[in-house]
Amino acid sequence: MVLVYIDxxxxxxxxxxxxxxxxxxxxxxxxxxxxxALLLGSVNDDLAALGAYELKNVYQINDAALAHFDAQVFVKxxxxxxxxxxxxxxxxxxxxxxxxxxxxxSALLKAGLVTGAIELPKTDAGFVVKKTVFSGKAFAxxxxxxAIKIISLSPNSFHTTSGAAATASITPLDxxxxxxxxxxxxxxKTSGEISLTEADIVVSGGxxxxxxxxxxxxxxxxxxxxxxxxxxxxVGDAHWRPHHEHVGQTGVQVAPNLYIAIGIxxxxxxxxxxxxxxxxxxxxxxxxxxxxxxxxxGIVGDAFEVLPKLTDAIKKMKASA
Amino acid sequence: MKILxxxxxxxDTTAKIAFADGGKKFEEAGVQWIINPYDEWYSLVRAIELKxxxxxxxxxxxxxxxxxxxxxxxxxxxxxxxxxxxxxTDSSDxxxxxxxxxxxxxxxxxxxxxxxxxxxDYNGASIGGMVAALVDAPYxxxxxxxxxxxxxxxxxxxxxxxxxxxxxxxxxxxxxxKGVAEQRIPNMRGIMAARTKPLKVLEPAAxxxxxxxESFELPAPKAGVKLVSPDNVEELVRLLHDEAKAx
Ligand SMILES: Cc1cc2nc3c(=O)[nH]c(=O)nc-3n(C[C@H](O)[C@H](O)[C@H](O)COP(=O)(O)OP(=O)(O)OC[C@H]3O[C@@H](n4cnc5c(N)ncnc54)[C@H](O)[C@@H]3O)c2cc1C
Numbered sequence: 001m002v003l004v005y006i007d008x009x010x011x012x013x014x015x016x017x018x019x020x021x022x023x024x025x026x027x028x029x030x031x032x033x034x035x036x037a038l039l040l041g042s043v044n045d046d047l048a049a050l051g052a053y054e055l056k057n058v059y060q061i062n063d064a065a066l067a068h069f070d071a072q073v074f075v076k077x078x079x080x081x082x083x084x085x086x087x088x089x090x091x092x093x094x095x096x097x098x099x100x101x102x103x104x105x106s107a108l109l110k111a112g113l114v115t116g117a118i119e120l121p122k123t124d125a126g127f128v129v130k131k132t133v134f135s136g137k138a139f140a141x142x143x144x145x146x147a148i149k150i151i152s153l154s155p156n157s158f159h160t161t162s163g164a165a166a167t168a169s170i171t172p173l174d175x176x177x178x179x180x181x182x183x184x185x186x187x188x189k190t191s192g193e194i195s196l197t198e199a200d201i202v203v204s205g206g207x208x209x210x211x212x213x214x215x216x217x218x219x220x221x222x223x224x225x226x227x228x229x230x231x232x233x234x235v236g237d238a239h240w241r242p243h244h245e246h247v248g249q250t251g252v253q254v255a256p257n258l259y260i261a262i263g264i265x266x267x268x269x270x271x272x273x274x275x276x277x278x279x280x281x282x283x284x285x286x287x288x289x290x291x292x293x294x295x296x297x298g299i300v301g302d303a304f305e306v307l308p309k310l311t312d313a314i315k316k317m318k319a320s321a
Numbered sequence: 322m323k324i325l326x327x328x329x330x331x332x333d334t335t336a337k338i339a340f341a342d343g344g345k346k347f348e349e350a351g352v353q354w355i356i357n358p359y360d361e362w363y364s365l366v367r368a369i370e371l372k373x374x375x376x377x378x379x380x381x382x383x384x385x386x387x388x389x390x391x392x393x394x395x396x397x398x399x400x401x402x403x404x405x406x407x408x409x410t411d412s413s414d415x416x417x418x419x420x421x422x423x424x425x426x427x428x429x430x431x432x433x434x435x436x437x438x439x440x441x442d443y444n445g446a447s448i449g450g451m452v453a454a455l456v457d458a459p460y461x462x463x464x465x466x467x468x469x470x471x472x473x474x475x476x477x478x479x480x481x482x483x484x485x486x487x488x489x490x491x492x493x494x495x496x497x498x499k500g501v502a503e504q505r506i507p508n509m510r511g512i513m514a515a516r517t518k519p520l521k522v523l524e525p526a527a528x529x530x531x532x533x534x535e536s537f538e539l540p541a542p543k544a545g546v547k548l549v550s551p552d553n554v555e556e557l558v559r560l561l562h563d564e565a566k567a568x
Binding site for chain 2: 009014071096105106114116128138146184186188193236244299
């Protein structure tokens with residue numbers, strides 16, 4: 001059985017989890033087995049509706065001790081549940097929660113782990129998973145040799161497909177949950193922002209924008225496109241933008257449908273974090289900027305002139321569509 | 322207090338990524354090696370800061386790697402730390418490496434085990450979580466700040482769409498990222514001192530390899546950029562809509 005871990009935030013299932021569900025269902029078909037899911041705690045979403053993704057069943061462990069996240073407790077609970085239901089492949093999203101738990105589950109079950117998978121595994125001979133390495137500069141095909149396998153799926157790598165006329169069953173699962181040692185004392189959400197790793201479109205600014213006071217034209221474009229915003233490392237280091245927006249080899253790695261780079265030179269460490277984007281647009285006044293070599297479309301021009309025009313043109317296109 | 326800092330050797334961020342043996346092996350020729358930036362800039366420096374605050378703190382560094390990892394571990398010792406342990410084996414399997422670190426942790430009682438949030442070569446982001454599970458300690462991933470008082474750590478960690486602050490008593494395993502500390506440059510005194518700091522070489526503990534890398538690939542090169550005039554941004558919008566189907 002393929003078992004997909006359902007991550008949730010504020011009692012809502014995240015897009016990255018739905019990607020993992022879609023991936024899990026496809027993998028189950030490939031292996032000739034069933035896809036089930038595992039939920040720790042509860043959500044407001046209608047779990048039965050996950051049947052639209054062709055998910056068979058959701059195992060739910062609803063224990064008061066799971067209301068607050070504690071990686072140690074979650075790891076033990078997930079490992080015990082996987083053993084109890086006889087899971088042979090476990091799937092996580094490679095998001096913050098996945099990164100906190102999948103490795104621990106791997107160690108407890110002695111189940112080989114590949115993190116950051118970007119495709120379905122090749123299972124004709126063995127079990128080989130493709131993942132990004134060198135922070136996006138290359139890929140590795142990793143073979144898992146153990147009977148139980150664990151994969152965490154890189155966000156935005158696998159499109160969700162739903163629409164099946166089916167409902168998923170919900171099966172309560174009784175697993176003793178141990179007491180945790182971690183106390184959460186505060187939560188600070190950057191509310192209203194589109195999550196950078198899940199965004200379809202990312203608009204990103206570099207040192208070429210000269211200062212934080214000039215970000216308005218970039219934010220206007222992002223708003224028009226419904227895009228998340230990002231920045232190069234020096235921009236984060238100088239606190240022109242919050243550091244969680246810093247993308248690249250030592251920042252966040254993103255793979256949106258569209259990445260628009262404005263006033264960013266395209267240093268190798270920056271490219272590493274963004275080069276899996278499907279389409280890359282570069283706006284830079286220097287025709288020799290290395291970023292143009294990694295781009296699909298480019299405008300050689302001054303961002304301060306190009307951005308307002310571009311935002312306008314998109315507005316017009318949307319109005320006429 | 323005793324801190325274990327996990328150190329990994331990675332290619333420099335500007336290293337040319339190429340593969341040998343028909344894609345089976347990373348091409349090491351001409352590659353400069355560095356301490357994995359997350360290990361160096363954040364975990365190691367934070368451990369050093371804690372020792373500066375409380376000089377009775379003992380810092381051990383551990384690396385799992387062959388003799389070629391010694392310049393890296395010496396460089397880490399030049400920044401700080403009291404002694405280093407090298408487990409004399411090489412592997413790309415996270416579980417095997419974590420089992421080696423857990424074996425070290427089992428013999429010494431560490432209050433804090435620091436790792437970087439991931440290495441910049443294999444991007445596993447797994448060692449901390451595995452070590453924590455193997456030694457049955459709490460695990461705090463993706464820390465952006467780390468404070469320690471008495472025997473209680475107060476840690477800010479990244480969550481989806483924000484951050485949360487947690488408290489936990491030691492022992493604890495923590496993976497560090499930006500925010501935990503600021504990068505430092507080793508000075509001459511540190512470099513001299515590092516030469517005489519103990520570096521223990523241990524043979525690996527028995528552990529299984531759960532995965533292996535079959536091959537590497539490079540991304541397909543881009544077809545080439547289509548340039549649009551800055552006076553004709555409508556054309557870019559049209560291309561993004563009709564051709565790339567991106568908006
Ligand atoms: C170990 C290490 C790790 C690193 N990790 C990262 C990382 O994760 N992410 C990252 O981004 N960087 C990283 N860097 C830094 C990286 O090497 C570059 O220094 C950085 O990406 C450059 O940022 P930038 O493109 O914003 O600035 P610059 O390189 O200064 O480029 C600014 C660009 O703006 C253009 N420009 C100027 N004015 C205008 C205008 N009016 N209109 C349009 N264009 C204009 C210029 O032509 C130029 O190309 C790392 C470096 C090291 C050593």
